[in-house]
Amino acid sequence: MSSRLSLSLPLPTLRALLDYHADCECACDPADLADQAIREWLQRQHDLQRPAGRRGYLWKTVFLPDGTRLRISTHAGAHHAEIVGNELVCNAMSMSPNQFVKASLGRVRNAWEAIYVQMPGERQWKNATRLRYEAAAQARRLQQRDAATSIVAAPPGFPSQPRQAALVLQDGKLLLPQLRPDCEERRRTYRRAEDLLLD
Template identity: 35%
Template sequence: MNAPSICAVPPAAYTELLDYLRQSGSTLSPAEAIVGALKQWIAAGRALAAPVRGYQWKCLFLPEATRVRMKYRDDYHHAEVVGDELIFRGEAVSPRQMTMEIAGDGRNAWRDLWLRLPGERNWANAALLRAKLERQAAVPQPTPATAMTAAVKTMSDALNAALMLIEHVDHQTKTMSERRLPKHRRADDTLTDDH
């Protein structure tokens, strides 16, 4: 199936994109800005749809590559989430099993385990993360209509940015061609054939 090579962009949106391109000093053409915005929007949608692997610890989800550690006496003991399992000493364990293997019975895994989630630089106590998650769960979730409105606004903002980029490039192109016109040249800027 052959897709049309040109999509209709509402004139107001195109004008807004051209304004943005001009104001931001972008060197993108309007078409490049639109294509970039659409690719970014598609990539964001695909990223949201991709399945996430990790270990579900009661209410707390630990994404794959989460590091887990426990200090017992003077030693640190480490585990990592690999796929959908928590791996400690080469074995799949639960957080409770990890604490029992390290310090025996009577330990509280929520209190004793510290987590470093992927992309984070600092360790966080599991109990504090669980409390934070519980506070967030107490806040009412948006309705589907609210979520759709937010998605539409995000798409609109992305397209407006692309249109502003297009307008800027268009303005830059017009301005550059106007600077080259003879009426804008000084008389002493013109070279003579005498030399």
Template identity: 35%
Template sequence: MNAAQTCELPPAAYSELADFLRKSGSTLSPVEATIIAIREWMEKSRAAAAPLRGYQWKLLFIPEKSRLRMNYEGESYYAEVVGEEIIFRGDAVSPRQMAVQIAGDGRNAWRDLWILLPGERTWANAARLRDRLQQRAAKQPLSAADAMTVAAKSMSDALTTALALVEHANHQSQNTLERRLPRYRREYDQLTDDH
């Protein structure tokens, strides 16, 4: 498409956009709003295609530009994820190192650190974020190979149980027959012919 060619919006979309701009009090024209929307869409597409960077803390991934906070003795201490590191007081640290630098040894970084993810407005406790991830992982469906393994184990357990029940039933029926044999009866249990 060359620069002289233009793209027109369908009349219904143009009308809907013009109504929205008017009702929201925007000073943008529909053409200006369309240009802004297209540029934002292209930027989001580029950002989505870029590799995600951040800090991997065990199973919790903290994306770049996230902030970490720890409150201790009435003060708040902050760090930020830059690239693939947590930067606290100008140095790259682990979450545990941050907690130890603030409050000394014996602190639980999962419990003490709060995280503000990019685009969020509320801080979340690190332990709660980790727990949510674990719950989601537990709910995820098994892969086909895992499902087959679980099914095979269940079938094996069922077969073992069935064999044990058959063996028990055989043992019980054998004992019943043996109890009825004359050698296992007491003398007074046997009936004589004269009665």
């Protein structure tokens, strides 16, 4: 039997789950229904990382579609690999980006820095690190957009979310996070009044 852990849910979400449980007259426990909902959400998140109906290689957060070319340049020449189906293929062998770097250079090196990528239909080669940063920026933009659309106001007196991720919706206006009242700026009493540089 797997161990269980309690999670706090917003009241509207819990109410919607219990209403659904009552309407569908499921024989399962509400906790099992919540577990199933979370598992399905996680599966959707994994499916969203790989575009539907497209074949390609998912390298951490970067999706390389079928037909993408990879290149490593050395003093001896350039080494190439290609995405064929869902595999990275070099010299008729399926391998990971790290293995491609090791086979090309003869030593281990950071694959993100060594590999240049040419997407299908493009002429320009981009460094893999640049693609990684672009993918991370896109994920942040999507996350911020989703967070802004799904904000639930906290009841009065209830502590707000952590200030790094908190966005406040008040009277239809999106406000920047505010410092908590108990987090005042450091007082200047412990700082030197002046710095003297003597020759």
